[in-house]
Amino acid sequence: MLTSRKSLAYGLCFFASLAALPLHARTIDISTPSTSMLLDAKPGAPLEILYFGAPLSQNDITSVAASSAPREAYPVYGDFPEREYAMAAVMPDGNMTLRLCVSGEPSTETAPDGAIITAIPMADPQYPLKVVAKYRTYPGDDIIEAWVEAVNTGKKPLTLTRFDSSCLPLRKGDVWISTLSGSWADEANLLNEPLTTGMRIIQNHDGTRNSHTSHAEVMISLDGRPHENSGRVIGAALEWSGNYQLRFNTDPGDWHQFFAGMSERNSSYTLRGGETLATPPLALTFSSKGLGGVSRSFHRWGRRHRLAHGDTPNPVLLNSWEGVYFDINEPGMARMMSDIASMGGELFVMDDGWFGDRFQRNTDNAALGDWTVDTRKLPHGIDGLLKTAEKNGIRFGIWLEPEMTNTMSRLYQTHPEYVIQAASRDTVKGRGGTQLVLDMANPKVQDLVFGIVDTLLTRYPAISYIKWDANAPIMQHGSQYLAAADQSRLNIAYHRGLANTLTRIRAKYPDVMIQACASGGGRVNWGFLPWFDEFWTSDNTDALQRVYMQYATSYFFPAMAMGSHISAVPNHTTRRSMPIKFRTDVAMSGRLGMEIQPAQMTDADKQFCKKAIDIYKKELRQTVQTGDLYRLLSPFDGKGASALMYVSENKDRAVFFMYRTDNSYGATVPRVAMDGLDPQALYTVTEINAIDRKPLPCEGKTFSGAYLILNGLELPAAHDLDWNDRSDFSSRVLLLRKN
Ligand code: DGJ
Numbered sequence: 001m002l003t004s005r006k007s008l009a010y011g012l013c014f015f016a017s018l019a020a021l022p023l024h025a026r027t028i029d030i031s032t033p034s035t036s037m038l039l040d041a042k043p044g045a046p047l048e049i050l051y052f053g054a055p056l057s058q059n060d061i062t063s064v065a066a067s068s069a070p071r072e073a074y075p076v077y078g079d080f081p082e083r084e085y086a087m088a089a090v091m092p093d094g095n096m097t098l099r100l101c102v103s104g105e106p107s108t109e110t111a112p113d114g115a116i117i118t119a120i121p122m123a124d125p126q127y128p129l130k131v132v133a134k135y136r137t138y139p140g141d142d143i144i145e146a147w148v149e150a151v152n153t154g155k156k157p158l159t160l161t162r163f164d165s166s167c168l169p170l171r172k173g174d175v176w177i178s179t180l181s182g183s184w185a186d187e188a189n190l191l192n193e194p195l196t197t198g199m200r201i202i203q204n205h206d207g208t209r210n211s212h213t214s215h216a217e218v219m220i221s222l223d224g225r226p227h228e229n230s231g232r233v234i235g236a237a238l239e240w241s242g243n244y245q246l247r248f249n250t251d252p253g254d255w256h257q258f259f260a261g262m263s264e265r266n267s268s269y270t271l272r273g274g275e276t277l278a279t280p281p282l283a284l285t286f287s288s289k290g291l292g293g294v295s296r297s298f299h300r301w302g303r304r305h306r307l308a309h310g311d312t313p314n315p316v317l318l319n320s321w322e323g324v325y326f327d328i329n330e331p332g333m334a335r336m337m338s339d340i341a342s343m344g345g346e347l348f349v350m351d352d353g354w355f356g357d358r359f360q361r362n363t364d365n366a367a368l369g370d371w372t373v374d375t376r377k378l379p380h381g382i383d384g385l386l387k388t389a390e391k392n393g394i395r396f397g398i399w400l401e402p403e404m405t406n407t408m409s410r411l412y413q414t415h416p417e418y419v420i421q422a423a424s425r426d427t428v429k430g431r432g433g434t435q436l437v438l439d440m441a442n443p444k445v446q447d448l449v450f451g452i453v454d455t456l457l458t459r460y461p462a463i464s465y466i467k468w469d470a471n472a473p474i475m476q477h478g479s480q481y482l483a484a485a486d487q488s489r490l491n492i493a494y495h496r497g498l499a500n501t502l503t504r505i506r507a508k509y510p511d512v513m514i515q516a517c518a519s520g521g522g523r524v525n526w527g528f529l530p531w532f533d534e535f536w537t538s539d540n541t542d543a544l545q546r547v548y549m550q551y552a553t554s555y556f557f558p559a560m561a562m563g564s565h566i567s568a569v570p571n572h573t574t575r576r577s578m579p580i581k582f583r584t585d586v587a588m589s590g591r592l593g594m595e596i597q598p599a600q601m602t603d604a605d606k607q608f609c610k611k612a613i614d615i616y617k618k619e620l621r622q623t624v625q626t627g628d629l630y631r632l633l634s635p636f637d638g639k640g641a642s643a644l645m646y647v648s649e650n651k652d653r654a655v656f657f658m659y660r661t662d663n664s665y666g667a668t669v670p671r672v673a674m675d676g677l678d679p680q681a682l683y684t685v686t687e688i689n690a691i692d693r694k695p696l697p698c699e700g701k702t703f704s705g706a707y708l709i710l711n712g713l714e715l716p717a718a719h720d721l722d723w724n725d726r727s728d729f730s731s732r733v734l735l736l737r738k739n
Contacts, residue, residue, distance in 0.1 A: 027065045028106055030118055030135045031055050032142045034297065035286040037135070040070055041102045041120045047133055049073040052168060053232065053286050071169035071255065074122070074133060074148065076100050077162065084199075084249040086164035086259055087148070091127045092156035099124050100131055113305070114138060128154025129271075136281065138305055142297035145239070145281035152271035159270045164261030165238065165279040170195075170220060172254050178219040178226050178291065180552050183212055185540035185573050187521040188552040190636045192226055195248055195256050202246040205265060207474025207491060208403065208437060209522030216244045216525055217556040219291055220258065227290045228631050229675065235287070235294035236260060237556055240280035241528035242495035243267070266477060267491045280527055291555065292675070296628050299558035303626065306526055307561055308506070308514065308533045313625040314560055314591045315346035315395065315513075316613050319467070322541065322567050323597035326353035326362050329377045334388045339598030341392035343606060344613035348389060349397035349467055349515075354378060359408045364471075365432030368404045369411030371452050386462045397465025397513070398456070402449045403498065404472060406434040418445050420490075422478025430472035437472050441493035442481035446501045453505050457512060464511075467536070470518040495527075502531035515563060521549075524557060534561040534591055541567035541595050542574040543586040544729070547642050547659045548635045550590055559646065560625035564590030566609060568600065578729050580605045581691050581719075582659070584612045585731040588688075589624065589644065589657045592616050612689050619735055620688065623648045623655050630675035632712075635661045641669040647676035651705075652738040654683070660717060663728035669717045677705035683736040685713065692720040696732075702739060 027050070028039040038051035038061065048070035056064060077088035078097025089098045103123035110116055120133045130153050136145040146166035152158050175195045179202055180188045193200075202218065204210040217237040219226060226233065236258065238244050243263035250256045260282045269277055283301070287293025303310035318340035324332055328350065337348045356367030356374050373381045380387075382398070389396035405412045405419060407429065412419065419436040421427045427436055438445045457463060479490045486493075516523045516532040520539035529535065535557070538549055546564065553562060564587045569577040587593065592613065598606065616624075627646035635642035640662035647654040654677060660669055677683065683705060685698045698713045718730050 026102075026106070027061065028118065028120065029056070029061055030137060030144055032137050032144060032285075033140065034142045034293070035144055035284070037144055037284075038064060038068075039073060039120070040065065041106050043102050043104075045101055046075075047073040047100070047102055047120055047122055049169060052234070052284070054288055069254075072167075074100060074131070074167055075257075084247070084251070084257055084259065085162065086167045086261070087131065087150070087160065088162040089129060090159040090161060091129075092154065092158050095127070098129070099126070101125060103130070111136075115305075123153075127158070128152060129158060138301070141301045141304060142285050142287075143283045143301040144285070145283050147279045147281045149276055149278045150271065151276045152273055155273040157270050157272050159268050160277060161268045162261070162264045163269060163277060163279055164259045165282040166260060166284075168234070168236070168258045168284065170222070170234075170256040170258055172250075172256060173222065174224040175256060176221040176224065176226055177248065178221065178555065180215040180217070180555065181213060184519050184522075185538060186545075187212060187524070187538045187540070188215070188549045190548075190552040190555075190634075195250055197250050197252075199250075200248040203244060203263060205243045205263060206522070207243065207494065208470050208472065209518035210241060210244060211524040212519070212522045215556070216240065216246065216260075216527070218246055219294060219555060221291070228292045228634075229290045231290050232286070232288050233291055233294050235285045235298060235556070237283045237298065237526045238280060239283055239525075239527040240495070241498065241523065241525055243491050262492060266488060268488045269492065270485065270488075283526060292630055295555055295631070298556050299629060302526065302529070302558055303560065306530050307558075308510075308531060310560065311626075313621050314534055316344065316592050316617065317347035317349055317397070317465070318345050318594040318596070318598070319349040319351055319565065321351035322572055322595040324353075326364075328353040328374075330379060330384060333378070333385055335599055336597075337385075337388050337392045337394060339606075340594065341394045343594075343598070343610040344617065345394060345594065347395040347397055347465055349399065349465060350385065351399040351467065352401075352469075354398070358410055359406070363432065365434045366406050366408035368401055368406045368435065369409040369438075371400065371402075371456065382460045382463070386460060390462070395464040396462065397467060398463055399467045399469060400452065400456075401469040401471060402452045403438050403440060403470055405436050405438055406432065407436065408434055412436065417480050418442065418448065419480070420474055420476060420478060421480055422476050423480075423484075425476060425478065428475035430475055435472045437474055439479050439481050439494070440497035440501070441479050441490060442497070445481075446497050449501045450504050454508065457509050465513040465515070467515045467517050468532070470523065506531050521553070524553060526556070529561065532561075534563055536563045537590070540571075540573045541565050542571040542576050543578050543583040544576060544661065544663075545574060546586050547661060550586070551631065551635055551642055551644065554629055554631065554644070558625075559590045559629065562590035563593060564588075565593040565595035567595040568597065579727050580608050581689055582727075582729040582731045584609060585657065585689055585733050586659060588612065588616055588620060588733060591625065592621075608689070615688055620655050620733075623653050627654070628676055632672045632675060633658075633670065635659070639670050640667050641672070643672040645674060645676065651676070651678040651681065654736040655688075656732070656734040656736065658715060658732045660730045665728070667717065669715070671712050671714060673710060673712045674708040677708055677736070678738070679704065679706035679709060681705045682739040683708065684739060686735045686737070688733040688735055693722075694720060698734075708736070
């Protein structure tokens with residue numbers, strides 16, 4: 001009986017199209033070890049989603065398929081305009097209704113990297129638009145990626161005015177979302193909120209860097225307030241480095257709908273005949289073990305399939321930025337290299353300020369684009385620096401901002417047509433009053449950017465690390481390369497061009513390490529990271545604020561990729577002062593590094609860091625960077641402390657971190673239960689970076705995993721120090737070794 005709105009939609013699909021195709025259910029189970037998605041690809045009907053959650057037995061698949069409330073897997077605009085939708089199109093004749101019905105047999109293939117890809121073809125029965133829904137899994141990993149590829153199968157152009165990657169219906173109940181948002185130097189604030197009526201939109205329209213204001217990842221807790229270790233949680237991450245929208249729509253009725261995709265704002269996409277638009281994957285996962293289960297799935301998948309060299313822990317480095325800013329010179333660099341080498345560091349990265357000939361890079365207003373070494377500052381050039389690095393037994397890395405230029409640069413003066421600029425308009429300038437963004441939509445600019453890296457790495461093959469920065473948004477909508485009719489493609493074409501360039505770089509230079517930096521944490525996104533080894537979490541290196549930032553960032557991103565540096569006090573951003581122990585303990589919970597002028601450190605602080613770096617490399621790094629993360633106490637919960645631990649895959653080793661976040665005199669810290677350990681095993685406790693006058697009572701003692709999981713350890717709130725050495729800060733790092 002075609003009475004409800006939903007069955008009307010079906011009726012429209014059947015009626016119009018498919019006399020030839022039989023009408024029967026075609027259940028498709030897309031499964032990973034902990035997540036399952038059940039679809040019904042009934043030929044001639046809209047694709048439906050029957051289930052998303054924990055894996056199902058064969059028996060339950062049959063019963064769920066027969067009894068669940070099916071929802072459209074990819075709703076489209078037109079026949080019921082009041083409904084929220086994933087895709088909208090304007091057909092060549094101006095028709096604004098779109099209908100998509102399953103139009104053929106689903107297929108499955110195994111890609112060269114081992115991924116299993118299921119493709120379900122859909123088509124508009126009357127118009128030449130085909131949309132293939134795709135799903136990708138990797139054996140043994142818990143992420144299902146979903147996206148669509150839209151093809152204009154006709155000759156005349158048609159325009160997509162919305163093109164989400166996917167849609168997920170969520171049964172109403174007590175559904176909460178957890179999101180990360182912030183701004184420069186204040187990245188990754190955690191927000192937990194219940195879904196209520198109306199539309200909740202998470203979006204970013206920066207143009208180049210998409211994770212400062214809001215992140216394109218979200219946790220969806222289905223059983224009320226989010227918990228770390230319990231409750232059903234869906235994790236979703238849009239793998240797209242450009243403008244995006246995540247939308248939660250709640251109409252009257254039993255369901256919320258979650259949509260995710262590239263933003264269509266001023267970006268309508270006209271497909272010429274035969275042309276395809278592939279949307280970026282939405283990575284989805286499910287856990288019945290709370291937020292922590294979802295994070296561990298993202299971390300494992302990210303290390304195995306997304307990060308460059310995700311199987312190899314990253315080195316301890318010194319980055320020159322906060323140490324010297326633009327004041328680069330040869331003796332200064334040599335001194336920093338010998339200092340970090342003497343503290344046990346493995347890599348030195350020379351930040352901004354090393355380049356420029358006609359225009360000098362002494363501040364941020366000149367020379368971007370002119371990537372020739374400034375021999376007034378570095379008379380022996382990069383070769384000289386590489387020799388010094390070699391002499392010190394460390395590797396050498398260098399800063400680049402390849403997508404940008406300044407008006408005061410040879411590049412801009414020779415090629416003004418390479419920058420983003422709207423026709424008949426003056427350019428809008430950014431950092432330093434002169435910074436401009438290169439038009440990555442332009443293949444010549446892509447060649448130029450590839451050439452910047454290629455020239456550098458060909459001339460200096462010993463460079464082993466690049467810090468790839470981006471410090472400006474797209475400040476004006478306009479491409480000098482794209483045709484007038486294609487201007488609305490800019491936001492997408494920029495990132496496609498960037499991706500092509502990075503793919504070329506990686507094809508030629510698979511071994512070089514590359515850091516994704518963008519005014520700090522502006523590019524912490526799974527759409528950008530596949531060409532990168534790690535990211536710079538924030539320009540704010542204040543250890544107390546980093547406790548919060550790193551905790552929230554760990555919702556989706558693994559410690560191995562999270563650049564986390566010991567810096568000077570007072571902190572350059574917040575002016576807060578914290579003891580070297582606190583700064584070091586916080587940095588050790590990620591990819592440890594330094595962001596400081598070692599020449600200005602006291603001998604005692606240097607000694608402290610030297611010991612810490614040594615023990616990090618020998619005893620902690622492998623577990624922190626490749627182990628499973630268990631978050632134990634959230635700083636956002638206001639309990640006066642934060643705690644987390646990493647446990648190695650075989651559970652023979654764990655590293656526990658605890659930080660006091662309430663620095664009032666007399667504040668107490670709760671006792672924190674541990675997690676992830678083998679309950680049957682015995683673990684011996686060793687404090688790392690200990691500073692107290694007496695060892696902790698638990699030092700050297702052995703506890704069962706079961707005891708630690710239930711009770712944790714008794715840890716004092718403050719350090720036991722001479723009065724004059726005391727501070728408001730306290731922190732603990734404990735190594736647990738299985739006997
Ligand atoms: C912004 C980055 O986040 C900093 O670490 C530093 O590299 C500066 N740019 C250099 O201009």
